[in-house]
Amino acid sequence: xxxxxxxxxxxxxxxxxxxxxxxxxxxxxxxxxxxxxxxxxxxxxxxxxxxxxxxxxxxxxxxxxxxxxxxxxxxxxxxxxxxxxxxxxxxxxxxxxxxxxxxxxxxxxxxxxxxxxxxxxxxxxxxxxxxxxxxxxxxxxxxxxxxxxxxxxxxxxxxxxxxxxxxxxxxxxxxxxxxxxxxxxxxxxxxxxxxxxxxxx
Amino acid sequence: xxxxxxxxxxxxxxxxxxxxxxxxxxxxxxxxxxxxxxxxxxxxxxxxxxxxxxxxxxxxxxxxxxxxxxxxxxxxxxxxxxxxxxxxxxxxxxxxxxxxxxxxxxxxxxxxxxxxxxxxxxxxxxxxxxxxxxxxxxxxxxxxxxxxxxxxxxxxxxxxxxxxxxxxxxxxxxxxxxxxxxxxxxxxxxxxxxxxxxxxxxxxxxxxxxxxxxxxxxxxxxxxxxxxxxxxxxxxxxxxxxxxxxxxxxxxxxxxx
Numbered sequence: 001x002x003x004x005x006x007x008x009x010x011x012x013x014x015x016x017x018x019x020x021x022x023x024x025x026x027x028x029x030x031x032x033x034x035x036x037x038x039x040x041x042x043x044x045x046x047x048x049x050x051x052x053x054x055x056x057x058x059x060x061x062x063x064x065x066x067x068x069x070x071x072x073x074x075x076x077x078x079x080x081x082x083x084x085x086x087x088x089x090x091x092x093x094x095x096x097x098x099x100x101x102x103x104x105x106x107x108x109x110x111x112x113x114x115x116x117x118x119x120x121x122x123x124x125x126x127x128x129x130x131x132x133x134x135x136x137x138x139x140x141x142x143x144x145x146x147x148x149x150x151x152x153x154x155x156x157x158x159x160x161x162x163x164x165x166x167x168x169x170x171x172x173x174x175x176x177x178x179x180x181x182x183x184x185x186x187x188x189x190x191x192x193x194x195x196x197x198x199x200x201x
Numbered sequence: 202x203x204x205x206x207x208x209x210x211x212x213x214x215x216x217x218x219x220x221x222x223x224x225x226x227x228x229x230x231x232x233x234x235x236x237x238x239x240x241x242x243x244x245x246x247x248x249x250x251x252x253x254x255x256x257x258x259x260x261x262x263x264x265x266x267x268x269x270x271x272x273x274x275x276x277x278x279x280x281x282x283x284x285x286x287x288x289x290x291x292x293x294x295x296x297x298x299x300x301x302x303x304x305x306x307x308x309x310x311x312x313x314x315x316x317x318x319x320x321x322x323x324x325x326x327x328x329x330x331x332x333x334x335x336x337x338x339x340x341x342x343x344x345x346x347x348x349x350x351x352x353x354x355x356x357x358x359x360x361x362x363x364x365x366x367x368x369x370x371x372x373x374x375x376x377x378x379x380x381x382x383x384x385x386x387x388x389x390x391x392x393x394x395x396x397x398x399x400x401x402x403x404x405x406x407x408x409x410x411x412x413x414x415x416x417x418x419x420x421x422x423x424x425x426x427x428x429x430x431x432x433x434x435x436x437x438x439x440x441x442x443x444x445x446x447x448x449x450x451x452x453x454x455x456x457x458x
Contacts, residue, residue: 002301002426004443006308014232014306014447015422016414018395019243021381023327027319027345028383054246067389069265079273086278089287102270124263131266133392138243140234140413142394143253144266161256189247199253200266200390200449 017142020135022061025106029063030082032093033104034115036066039096041118043071046182047147047175048114051107051134054190058111061137064187066103066115066147068130073121076101119149119181127155127162129173134187144198147185148174165196172196204371206407212240213412220415232419232447240409242370258390258449266389267450272315272349282348284318284360292342294323294361296437299397299425303350303384304445310354311391311446317347317383318358325364325378334366359437365404377404377411382444390448397442398424 005011020028037044047066051059069075081100083092094100105113120128129146148156156162162170172195175183188195216238224230236248258264280286285296303311321327321344324336328343342361350356363378379396386392398411402424405411414420422445431439 002422002424002442004302004304004308004445006304009308012304012306012308012445013419013422015393015395015444016419017233017393018381018410018413018423019241020383020394021396023321023329023332024319024381024383025331026327026329026343027381028317054250057246059247065392067265067270075265075268077271079271080275081270081272083275084278084281089278089280100270120265123265125261126264129265131389133389135394136247138241138245138247140236140238140241140244140248140410142392143249144390160261161254165254190250194249194251196251197249197253199255201255201257201259 017140019137019140020063022137024063029104029106031091033082034113035094036099036101036103036115036117038099043119044116044181045119045149046114046116047185048112048182049184049186050111051113051136051187052111052189056191058107059136059189060107060109060111062107062111062113063135064105064107064113065133065135066105066117066130067133068101068117068120069123070099070101071119071121073123073128075123122155125160127152127159132187136189139189143189144200145187145195146173146198147183149183150174150177169196206371206373209240209371209374209409210407213409216240216412217415230419231416234413234415238409238413241413269314269385269387269389269391272313272385274349276315277347277349282346282356282358284342284344284346284358287343288341290341292322292339292361294339294342296359297362297440298357298359298431298433298437299380299440299442300355300357300431301442301444302354303356304354304443305386305391305450306445306447310350310352311386312350312352312354314350314385314387315347316350316356318345318360318380320344320360320363320380321366323361323364325366336364336366362399362438370409375404375407377402377408384444384446386446386448386450388448388450391446391450392448393444393446396423399440400424400427
């Protein structure tokens with residue numbers, strides 16, 4: 001059953017998703033996973049927030065992945081997010097110079113995550129944003145959302161996704177400006193203020 | 202009142218009947234679990250209640266979600282795909298090799314993308330601090346590996362057959378042996394985290410996590426095939442498992458990717 005006959009495209013069907021479970025912490029997170037911005041880059045922003053469940057309790061075992069363009073709107077094509085050390089078998093960390101655009105952060109015991117990355121530039125039809133993928137124990141299929149920055153209200157008003165949403169729902173996708181290039185973005189998996197999650201077609 | 206296996210069995214059966222009825226009434230086949238699958242209790246407070254908002258990426262071919270992060274030789278070491286060689290000594294258990302192809306919905310190979318795995322040891326214990334199952338840790342086995350798919354989309358791991366383990370959701374709850382997989386495609390939309398199982402595991406009917414895939418054919422796609430030609434003489438048992446990534450991707454993308 002799990003040898004796919006690629007000569008018969010109608011039999012090529014997707015592998016089902018499963019939960020990441022509780023015990024990925026020694027496997028998926030890597031040192032510097034949230035330090036996406038090259039050291040000292042002037043377009044660096046800090047993003048942080050909490051992940052909450054349907055009771056409003058923080059989720060201490062969620063994994064947040066970030067993926068976004070550089071400040072010019074270009075998609076990074078450079079590898080090296082999780083460089084390995086062939087001598088020790090451990091992690092080397094990023095090289096501090098190149099921008100891979102990819103971050104991976106596990107929430108801490110308070111359900112909090114944080115990352116430093118570069119301010120995304122405009123590309124495509126939308127206002128500048130980062131793509132977010134959320135995994136957790138209990139979540140059988142990961143969830144996609146987007147983080148929009150609040151800086152350019154005209155661009156946000158013209159965004160094809162945001163303009164389809166009512167005010168309250170729209171607000172869940174726009175990070176809060178906390179000054180000094182720091183933005184707050186909470187992810188509510190269920191219930192009041194539930195984050196807008198996306199299905200791509 | 203203690204939640205028993207019989208309680209969970211009844212819920213699993215009811216979910217299965219409900220799915221069969223939906224399909225009989227003309228609903229589409231469901232390749233993935235529903236996020237609100239009550240027999241898996243942890244899903245109850247962690248699934249959105251509102252319908253996801255659909256985005257047609259065909260209308261936005263520049264969207265960043267149609268691209269994927271890049272991973273390369275710097276992100277892996279040579280022995281990252283051999284979980285039996287990461288410590289000074291030999292891990293305990295039955296050595297296995299797991300290989301297959303990473304494919305898209307058109308059956309085309311997905312090349313040069315990151316595949317990460319993690320698993321319990323042969324006694325059914327994870328090398329994770331919060332894991333409290335009273336089974337021995339193996340100082341020679343961490344149970345974490347990674348590799349890049351090759352030019353034909355193939356991947357290959359050498360590891361130890363993981364053990365089943367209890368997980369306390371209900372009385373006598375046991376997970377069938379499995380290996381966790383995390384995979385990237387050519388588009389971020391194709392991102393997949395899943396679990397690979399082994400043939401004929403007697404625990405399948407009792408496990409609400411594998412049963413969360415209510416479609417019988419889809420569930421079979423989570424189970425590797427024993428392949429004698431992949432068994433290595435005097436060394437290991439061989440399993441084959443192809444992975445097919447879902448989600449829209451940029452079909453117009455440049456050649457060579």
